[in-house]
Amino acid sequence: MISILKSIVLMIVIVVSVRELSLIFMNYFGHPELSNLVGLFLLLISLVIYRKFKGIPSSLITANQLIMKESVFAFLPVCVGSLIMLFHLEDSLYLFLSILVISTLLPLLLFAFVAERVL
Structure with a gap:
């Protein structure tokens, strides 16, 4: 049990530190709004490189x-906001839905392609 708690704390420290480093990095270039995306790619690249040489411990995977089971609740405000926006869009509804579908499917396809090539 203590091992799992240590792993959870380590995972949170890794994610927060990578995100803060990417925020500092992107503030230097004047685009702090891109820090989450840059942090995600930085974490992905570093984990792929680390996996090549050592392998990720099973406690971190657990x-x-x-x-990730609990992070589903983080998307609830976004979903509610999207539903509220749907009622106010009227004429632009199809444009909004197409942008929503494209912006969801393209990153999924990109990550699937990268994961298939690298892993």
Whole structure:
């Protein structure tokens, strides 16, 4: 049990530190709004490189699974906001839905392509 708690704390520290480093990096270039995206790619690249040489410990994988089960609730405000926007869009509804579908499917396809090539 203590091992899982240590792994969860380590996972949170890794994610927060990568995000803060990317925020500092992107503030230097004047685009702090891109820090989450840059942090995501930085974390992905660093984990792929680390996996090539050492392998990711199973305790971190277990901690990640526990955290991801609870992270679903983070998307609830976004979903509610999208539903409220749907009622106010009227004429632009199809444009909004097409942008929503494209912006969801393209990153998923990109990550699937990268994961298939690298892993």
